[in-house]
Amino acid sequence: xxxxxxxxxxxxxxxxxxxxxxxxxxxxxxxxxxxxxxxxxxxxxxxxxxxxxxxxxxxxxxxxxxxxxxxxxxxxxxxxxxxxxxxxxxxxxxxxxxxxxxxxxxxxxxxxxxxxxxxxxxxxxxxxxxxxxxxxxxxxxxxxxxxxxxxxxxxxxxxxxxxxxxxxxxxxxxxxxxxxxxxxxxxxxxxxxxxxxxxxxxxxxxxxxxxxxxxxxxxxxxxxxxxxxxxxxxxxxxxxxxxxxxxxxxxxxxxxxxxxxxxxxxxxxxxxxxxxxxxxxxxxxxxxxxxxxxxxxxxxxxxxxxxxxxxxxxxxxxxxxxxxxxxxxxxxxxxxxxxxxxxxxxxxxxxxxxxxxxxxxxxxxxxxxxxxxxxxxxxxxxxxxxxxxxxxxxxxxxxxxxxxxxxxxxxxxxxxxxxxxxxxxxxxxxxxxxxxxxxxxxxxxxxxxxxxxxxxxxxxxxxxxxxxxxxxxxxxxxxxxxxxxxxxxxxxxxxxxxxxxxxxxxxxxxxxxxxxxxxxxxxxxxxxxxxxxxxxxxxxxxxx
RNA sequence: GGGCCGGUAGCUCAGUGGUAGAGCAUCUGACUUUUAAUCAGGUGGUCGCGGGUUCGAUCCCCGCCCGGCUCACCA
Numbered sequence: 357x358x359x360x361x362x363x364x365x366x367x368x369x370x371x372x373x374x375x376x377x378x379x380x381x382x383x384x385x386x387x388x389x390x391x392x393x394x395x396x397x398x399x400x401x402x403x404x405x406x407x408x409x410x411x412x413x414x415x416x417x418x419x420x421x422x423x424x425x426x427x428x429x430x431x432x433x434x435x436x437x438x439x440x441x442x443x444x445x446x447x448x449x450x451x452x453x454x455x456x457x458x459x460x461x462x463x464x465x466x467x468x469x470x471x472x473x474x475x476x477x478x479x480x481x482x483x484x485x486x487x488x489x490x491x492x493x494x495x496x497x498x499x500x501x502x503x504x505x506x507x508x509x510x511x512x513x514x515x516x517x518x519x520x521x522x523x524x525x526x527x528x529x530x531x532x533x534x535x536x537x538x539x540x541x542x543x544x545x546x547x548x549x550x551x552x553x554x555x556x557x558x559x560x561x562x563x564x565x566x567x568x569x570x571x572x573x574x575x576x577x578x579x580x581x582x583x584x585x586x587x588x589x590x591x592x593x594x595x596x597x598x599x600x601x602x603x604x605x606x607x608x609x610x611x612x613x614x615x616x617x618x619x620x621x622x623x624x625x626x627x628x629x630x631x632x633x634x635x636x637x638x639x640x641x642x643x644x645x646x647x648x649x650x651x652x653x654x655x656x657x658x659x660x661x662x663x664x665x666x667x668x669x670x671x672x673x674x675x676x677x678x679x680x681x682x683x684x685x686x687x688x689x690x691x692x693x694x695x696x697x698x699x700x701x702x703x704x705x706x707x708x709x710x711x712x713x714x715x716x717x718x719x720x721x722x723x724x725x726x727x728x729x730x731x732x733x734x735x736x737x738x739x740x741x742x743x744x745x746x747x748x749x750x751x752x753x754x755x756x757x758x759x760x761x762x763x764x765x766x767x768x769x770x771x772x773x774x775x776x777x778x779x780x781x782x783x784x785x786x787x788x789x790x791x792x793x794x795x796x797x798x799x800x801x802x803x804x805x806x807x808x809x810x811x812x813x814x815x816x817x818x819x820x821x822x823x824x825x826x827x828x829x830x831x832x833x834x835x836x837x838x839x840x841x842x843x844x845x846x847x848x849x850x851x852x853x854x855x856x857x858x859x860x861x862x863x864x865x866x867x868x869x870x871x872x873x874x875x876x877x878x879x880x881x882x883x884x885x886x887x888x889x890x891x892x893x894x895x896x897x898x899x900x
Numbered sequence: 901g902g903g904c905c906g907g908u909a910g911c912u913c914a915g916u917g918g919u920a921g922a923g924c925a926u927c928u929g930a931c932u933u934u935u936a937a938u939c940a941g942g943u944g945g946u947c948g949c950g951g952g953u954u955c956g957a958u959c960c961c962c963g964c965c966c967g968g969c970u971c972a973c974c975a
Contacts (some may be wrong), residue, residue: 401944402910405926464935471932488932505925518933542911542924544936549911551967563911607974652974653901662975796975803975834974859975872968883966 402539403893409504409537410897416532419499425533428510431457434478437515438523446517453514458483458525459533461508461562464543472500473524476509480561480568484524485511496530506536506562555885557878573692574864574876578645580691581665581858584684590641590667595630597623597647603842604628604781606834607650610660623649627666628781628855629842632810635668636850643667645860656872657802660881663860672854673809674793678770681797681805681856682710685768685863692867700800700869703766710797712770715757722761750775750790765798774808780820780836782808797858804863807856814846 413423432440437456441449460476460483470489475482487500491513503509512529540562541547547563554560560567582592600619602609604626612621627644634642645665654660669676689696689707696708713721716734723729733739734756737749744752744759753775765771772795776784782792794808811817821843824836864876874880 400910401926404944405910408926466934466937467931468934468937469931471934473934473937475935484935486933490932516933518935520933520935522933522935524933539910539925542936544924545912547911548913549907549967551907552911554967605975648975650974653972655971655974656969658974664975806975857975862975886966 405539406537406893407897407900409535410894411900412502412504413535415502416499416535419495419502421499421532423532423535425508425531428459428531428533429457430459430510431455434458434460434476434483435481437483438481441515441523444515444523446521449514449516449523453516455512455514456525457510457512457529459508459510461536462503462505463540463562465503465505474503476511477562477565480565482565484518484522485513485527486516486518486524487527487530491526491528492530499530499532504536506538506540507532508534508536551882554874554880554882570864570868570870570876571878573868574860576692577688577864577867578663578860580688581684581860582643582645584687585641585643585667588641588680590643590669591639593631593634593639593642593644594646595624595627595634595644597649599624599630601837601839601841603836603839605648605650606778606836608652608833610649610651625650626664626857628857629839631666631668632850632853632855633842633845635670635810635853635855636845636848640670640851641668654881656874657862657865659861659873659877662873662877665858665860666855668810668853668855670851670853673852674772674795674807674854677807677854677856678712678772678795681770681807681858684858685710685797688863689867698866698869700866701871703800705766705768705799705866707768707799710768710770712772712795714773715753715771715775716773718761718765718769718771719753719757722764724760724764748775748777750777754778762798762803763801765801768797768799770795770797777823779808780824781811781817783811783813784816799866802862802865803859804866805856805858807854810850810853810855812846812850812852814843817846818843 416423437458441454444452458476458478460478462474463477463482464473464475466473472487474485474487476485487497489497492500510531510533511525511527513525513527516524516526518524541559547553547560552559553564553567557567586592598612598614598621600621602622602625604624605628607625609622609625612623613619614621626648627646631642631644643666645663647661648664649661650658651660652658669680685707686696689698696706698705698707716731719734720729720731729739734753740749740752740756744755746752746755757771772793773785773788773791774782774794774796776782776790776792779792779794782794785791785793792808794806796803796807797805811820821836821838825838828835828837861873861876864870865873868876870876
């Protein structure tokens with residue numbers, strides 16, 4: 357049989373470059389079906405399977421079931437059943453015969469003559485079903501014989517333990533809820549192909565139950581932060597993601613366009629300047645948990661869109677925030693993992709014991725080479741100049757810290773006192789005007805948070821913006837823009853304030869023992885996939 | 901962007917300059933407590949794409965696409 361078919365699982369054909377109508381920038385786009393090189397191939401196995409299952413829809417309907425089902429009342433979720441009955445013995449279950457109604461997706465089938473076993477999965481957890489010809493109606497047994505891996509079903513019966521002791525449902529009623537048309541990944545290895553795991557996260561969730569756990573933990577991390585801040589009187593707000601001026605961080609933005617206003621807008625790189633406008637307006641404690649967008653490289657620690665918690669507390673300073681941060685992280689670790697000591701790779705990260713160092717101390721303490729510097733060295737502009745090619749002593753100090761020390765910060769650590777050059781929005785230290793009242797939190801060699809006493813002197817802020825503009829002149833694409841409305845807000849008088857940002861994705865990496873940020877983001881950014889071709893498969897199958 | 905590694909059946913993976921392999925899945929048959937069920941038989945491949953070398957390329961060479969790791973950049 358010859359038909360037009362396209363690759364389904366992996367579209368690895370050339371991505372088409374098309375020129376958009378509005379501008380002349382070339383953008384890669386996923387090709388649409390039928391749009392290029394339709395070629396004839398014999399029917400692939402996968403498509404045969406697809407057609408076969410599509411045809412089975414009619415057989416299921418002929419038995420009186422709706423192939424795409426209807427609402428279904430389950431009495432308990434599978435995770436709840438497993439939790440509740442895990443300690444009950446076979447004898448106890450035989451005596452009680454607990455009656456339950458459950459729903460889930462079929463992941464294994466072992467047919468044995470006139471009976472069989474299946475595992476069905478709900479929320480990443482599995483329960484075994486035992487279907488016996490004698491125990492169900494004739495119609496239900498016919499349905500059972502038509503079931504495919506991946507189908508969604510509902511079942512009712514009583515719980516028991518098999519000879520080998522596995523908690524199972526003795527099925528007395530069976531119903532059909534949704535048809536699967538595509539093969540599911542192998543039962544033993546699951547889905548290993550990282551590309552498919554990220555592109556088709558739904559399939560990853562079906563095949564790899566641990567993934568459910570990762571994202572449940574992520575949700576716990578977020579709700580823990582949210583609850584802790586709310587308990588302390590912080591109000592959750594949402595500020596613009598599309599901004600006509602971008603700021604609040606050192607980063608290059610994404611640009612988008614509003615048609616009616618005919619203006620270019622930037623996707624925000626940080627909510628900071630808007631949150632501080634709210635502080636100026638008298639919302640004394642605010643926080644936002646939302647996405648930031650930075651037009652930069654992708655790595656195991658960077659995704660172009662990432663989730664940041666930012667919070668601001670009026671009348672506080674960075675010392676208060678250090679104490680608060682220690683509490684927040686400790687409680688997040690407890691809420692997310694049940695322990696303040698969290699395994700990460702070969703490491704045990706202790707969020708119950710966060711160390712604190714001044715940046716200059718840290719350079720001396722965590723210097724990874726033999727010629728360990730002294731405190732006099734790290735305060736000496738000459739020494740700094742020799743060890744870095746950065747122009748100013750402050751930039752050099754940070755450069756040296758990041759290159760020689762940052763990776764050594766395995767245990768959760770606060771580094772404070774940052775040079776003024778790299779901190780355009782932070783207040784200067786009262787004793788040392790070359791430094792700011794700022795700190796960052798590190799763990800597993802990774803920056804997870806950044807905080808400072810906010811600069812609220814409008815004239816000093818004006819000078820900092822001008823310093824940034826000079827850096828932009830020199831070619832620094834990440835330097836700040838001048839934001840006059842923000843200056844105006846400061847001119848009304850912003851209370852002394854402490855503010856902090858915490859990278860939710862990175863904290864989640866630590867709490868879920870994930871090596872890559874892509875493992876804690878449901879749909880990480882990937883290049884477009886290209887041809888998929890499934891619409892054509894459906895078209896062909898339904899015309900048969 | 902640089903370096904390294906990878907892409908072979910739906911999934912997990914072997915493999916070779918000369919007809920393309922296994923397990924699972926799938927199909928047929930047997931089997932009413934199995935569990936990586938078992939047993940017997942069958943189907944299934946543009947070996948990522950394009951070009952080159954060769955009598956012959958999935959294999960060697962070049963280019964490209966997609967992904968991973970890593971460095972750079974960044975949070």
